[in-house]
Amino acid sequence: MIFEGTALLIARDNVDTDVLYPGPYLNIVDPQQMKWYLFEGLDPSLRDRLREDTILVVGENFGAGSSREHVPLAMKAWGIRCLVGKSFARIFYRNCINLGLLAVPCREAVDAARDGSRLRIDTDAGVIEVDGRVFRMPSLPPFLLDIITCGGLEAWARRRLTTG
Amino acid sequence: MPHTLVEKILLAHTDAADIAPGDIIMVRCDVVLANDISGPVAFRAMERMGARRVFDPQKVVMVADHFTPAKDAMSAALLRSLEEWCESQGVTFYGQGRGGIEHTLLCEEGWVVPGTVIAGGDSHTCTYGALGAFGTGLGSTDIAFCLAFGEFWQVVPGTIQVVFEGTRPPFITGKDLILAVIAHIGVAGGTNHVLEFVGAGAESLSIDERLAVSNMAVEAGAETGLFPADATTAAYLQGRTTRPWVAERSDPHAQFAQRVRIALDALSPLVAAPHSPGNVIPVEDARGVRIDQVYIGNCANGTLTDLRQAAEVLRGRRVHPRVRAIIVPATSSIYRQALREGLIDVFLEAGAIVSPPTCGACFGGHMGVLAAGERAVTTTNRNFRGRMGSPEAEVYLANAWVAASAAVAGEIVHPAEFLAEVRA
Numbered sequence: 283m284i285f286e287g288t289a290l291l292i293a294r295d296n297v298d299t300d301v302l303y304p305g306p307y308l309n310i311v312d313p314q315q316m317k318w319y320l321f322e323g324l325d326p327s328l329r330d331r332l333r334e335d336t337i338l339v340v341g342e343n344f345g346a347g348s349s350r351e352h353v354p355l356a357m358k359a360w361g362i363r364c365l366v367g368k369s370f371a372r373i374f375y376r377n378c379i380n381l382g383l384l385a386v387p388c389r390e391a392v393d394a395a396r397d398g399s400r401l402r403i404d405t406d407a408g409v410i411e412v413d414g415r416v417f418r419m420p421s422l423p424p425f426l427l428d429i430i431t432c433g434g435l436e437a438w439a440r441r442r443l444t445t446g
Numbered sequence: 447m448p449h450t451l452v453e454k455i456l457l458a459h460t461d462a463a464d465i466a467p468g469d470i471i472m473v474r475c476d477v478v479l480a481n482d483i484s485g486p487v488a489f490r491a492m493e494r495m496g497a498r499r500v501f502d503p504q505k506v507v508m509v510a511d512h513f514t515p516a517k518d519a520m521s522a523a524l525l526r527s528l529e530e531w532c533e534s535q536g537v538t539f540y541g542q543g544r545g546g547i548e549h550t551l552l553c554e555e556g557w558v559v560p561g562t563v564i565a566g567g568d569s570h571t572c573t574y575g576a577l578g579a580f581g582t583g584l585g586s587t588d589i590a591f592c593l594a595f596g597e598f599w600q601v602v603p604g605t606i607q608v609v610f611e612g613t614r615p616p617f618i619t620g621k622d623l624i625l626a627v628i629a630h631i632g633v634a635g636g637t638n639h640v641l642e643f644v645g646a647g648a649e650s651l652s653i654d655e656r657l658a659v660s661n662m663a664v665e666a667g668a669e670t671g672l673f674p675a676d677a678t679t680a681a682y683l684q685g686r687t688t689r690p691w692v693a694e695r696s697d698p699h700a701q702f703a704q705r706v707r708i709a710l711d712a713l714s715p716l717v718a719a720p721h722s723p724g725n726v727i728p729v730e731d732a733r734g735v736r737i738d739q740v741y742i743g744n745c746a747n748g749t750l751t752d753l754r755q756a757a758e759v760l761r762g763r764r765v766h767p768r769v770r771a772i773i774v775p776a777t778s779s780i781y782r783q784a785l786r787e788g789l790i791d792v793f794l795e796a797g798a799i800v801s802p803p804t805c806g807a808c809f810g811g812h813m814g815v816l817a818a819g820e821r822a823v824t825t826t827n828r829n830f831r832g833r834m835g836s837p838e839a840e841v842y843l844a845n846a847w848v849a850a851s852a853a854v855a856g857e858i859v860h861p862a863e864f865l866a867e868v869r870a
Contacts, residue, residue, distance in 0.1 A: 296633055296722065300830045301837075305810035308483045309513055309521045311490065323832040343634035343667065347828060348809070349569040351487060351585035371667060372637055373569055377585035425470045425599065435587050439495035439594060 283406070283431065285364040285384060287335035289399040290328070295342040297324065299374060302345070302353045310352070313359040320356035332360050337403075339395045340367040345374025354378050364403060366410065368392050379426050382434030386410065391417040405430075448697035450605040451672055452640045455580045455694070459563045467604040467638075467703070473580075476562040477505055478592040481548055482521070482528050483512045484567025487586035488593060489531050497594035499535065506537040506593060507557060509548035512805040517812035546777030546803030549573040549581075549745040553657065554777055556687030560675035561694055565592045570745050570827065571670075572663040575640070576656035577682070578675035578693070583664060603669050604639045604703035605696070606631065610647025612711040617861045619755070620651060620658030621747060621825065621845035625716040626708050627659075628666045629726035636668030639703055642696065643673050647710045653682040654751035658845075661746040662827050665723040715860065717823070718843035721831040729848055732858040739822040740765075740853040741834075742846050743774025743801065744808040747825035750780050752846040757789040759850035759864055760796040766856030771798035772814045778803060798853070810834050816841075823852040 301323035303316070310316050321328040338357070344367045345353065354377045357365075364384045378385040386403060394412040395401065402411040403419070405427060410417045422430070432438040449457065453465055459474040478500075480488055485508055492500075500506050508528055513521035525542070532539035545551045549570055552558055560578030564571060567589040574581025588598050608627055627641065641663050643656075651659065656673050663671030673679070674695035683691070696702075714728035742748070742756050753775060765771045773793050775781035781803060784790050793800050799814075806813035808826040815835030816822055822834060822841050829841035844852070847861035854864065 298828075298830045300810070300828065300833050304832055308809075308811070309518075309524050311486050311524070323837055343637070346633060346667065347569065347664075347830060349484065349567065349583045349585050351484070351587060354585075355487075369634065369637070371634070372669060373583055373585060373664075376588060380585060380587035380591075423470055429599075435591055436491055436494050439497070439591055442595075443496045 285337065285403040287337040287364065287401055288333060289339045289395045289397060289401055290331055290336045291395060291397045292338060292340045296346050297340065297344050298347040299345055299350050299353050300347055303350060303356060308350060308352060313355040316352050316356040317359035320360065334361055336362055337401045338362060338365040339392055340365060341392070342368040344370050346371040349373045351377045354381050354383050358383060366391050366401065379429055380435040382430055384430055386419050388417055388419045448699040450696045450700040450702065451642055451674055451694055452580060452603060452605055455561055455563065456600065456602060458561065465602045467602050469602045471600055471602060472597045473563055473600045474597045475505065475565045475592050477507060477557050477564040478589065479507050479509070479548060479552065479564060479571065480567035480589050481508065481512055482510045482514065482525050484586050484589055485528050486524055488567055488589040491587050491590035492593050495590060495594050500537060500593045501596035503536040505596065506535070507552065508532050508537060509540045509545055509551060510542050511547050512809065513811055514542045514804050515802065543778065547745045547748060547805060549661065550657065550748060550776035553577060554686070554779060556683070556689065559683060559687055559689045559691035560679060561691050565589065565598055569664045570661055572668065573657055573661040573745060575660035575663060575670040575672040576653060577679055578673055580670055582669050601638065605642050606636060606639045606704045606706060607642045607644060607702045609645040609705065609707045610643060611645050611707055611709050612647055613650065614647065614710045615713065617715050617847045618710065618713050619845040619847070620655035622713060622716045623708065624659045624662040625718055625726045626713060627706065628662065628724050630706055630708065631666055633665060633722060633724040634667040636663065636666035639668055641666065641668045641671040643671060648673060649676060652751060653678060654749040657749060658746050662723065665827060715845060715848050717848065717858065718829055720829055720840040720842065723828060723843060729844070729858065729860050732842060733860065735842070735858040736821065737769060737823050737852050737857060738820040739814065739816060740769060740771040740849050741807060741814060741822055741824040741826060742849050743776065744805065744826040745776065746827045747846055748774050748776030748780065750783055752825060753780065753784045753789050755846040756850040757792040759847060759854060759861060760798065761792045763796055763854045765797040765853045768856050769853055771853040772801055772807070773798050774801040774803065774806060776803055807834055823849045823858060825849050
């Protein structure tokens, strides 16, 4: 699969899911309502900078802490399809994959990216281009690629139910 | 092939013939857990997956604990939907006033036994490692899949073995041990790994203290924090559960990714200063920090052990006039036992607030959130910016001795300033 877009940089390490989506709003179940609280504890103005083709470029251990799926659900509700990070916290990473949101760990690509950089991610070739510079990304295990290609774990589960 | 404890547990719950760190496997669940936050989101996802019924109602348990008692009409509706779903699916539901904070509760109620796999829609499901179970936190879509199929995908984790050496000085608790570990390996040091706690210092811990240690494994990025089951585990489970279990431990030549040694003899009580659980300093270095609130509770440290420690400090003393002290017994049964032991009276006499069991202010939900400029000492597990209210508030994580001492002094002090000597 190929993802192309414009970088929005969150250039800090250990950004936790509490600042990405604060606790008081966890009683919301509709992603279209969740999206108004994304980044609320970090920098609400980031919401105004989201574009149709935004790729979030993030630091080390992004998404640490709480398992709240509200964070990637809200990202998806804004139309975000992809994140490139130095590294991801485990539960956040799982949640992204399960929602069909590609999360790619690649330190060199993050270091090369600026706000507004053009990114192109080719999962088949295993490369990320940042403003034309090419970086190798770790290959995604086939199982996880299958979930992403399906569009997420829900669709993957539907396929499993219908094919037995 | 020698195996680590976590590999043995996972091998018993997968179809794969053998496993090694990095393999992706499907893991069968013995228990699937969610709460009033993760549950309702998962139920919708499960429906969209096309599953009408849960895989096995006997293995599913739901706990209302985050926005309880309901903080507003929206939360009330959420709690209502959780209850109705449980009724329609025929699964166990611990409602308001009939349970408490999920992780303390499930241990207490005998849901957790060594060698089992518990998938929980809450990051602190790692607490069950205290009883030798692979309890691990998952998001709502994972939980939906577990509810529908009774399994989840898992990358086989490596193991970081943590050896607690020596004996604990007075005022050193499970909280201090895990803060020492996080200080050592860092907040992401355990990513893609489990922690395994061994050594004389680990074996000497009560189950309450082990719960405090395992609870914060996720604050080091780890998937769970395992204590191999021993006589202490067996004594705790006696009379709580009829579930079968066997004590397992890592094989002598099992491969560990890393071995960390923590010497307990020279340890001071520790605090995690704002705004990271990894920002750990000895309590002496935080001495004199003025505080506005103390919060003793949550799934890490709302046990009877914590309440007894707090009561020992507060007995015959008063909470500082500038300070609010909020004490949250983790479950109804802890609350009742505290009542029988006279602890609740000690707290009220001292001018503290005793809250019903709830996740409450720990995650900034309600029941004691902080204003801008306020500073709290808490026995909770996260002090992220804004975690307990305003982004301009500050939270220091500490054990119950330190928290209660701060409540009396109005500032952070070493508990030895109040209590010359106590049993370790």
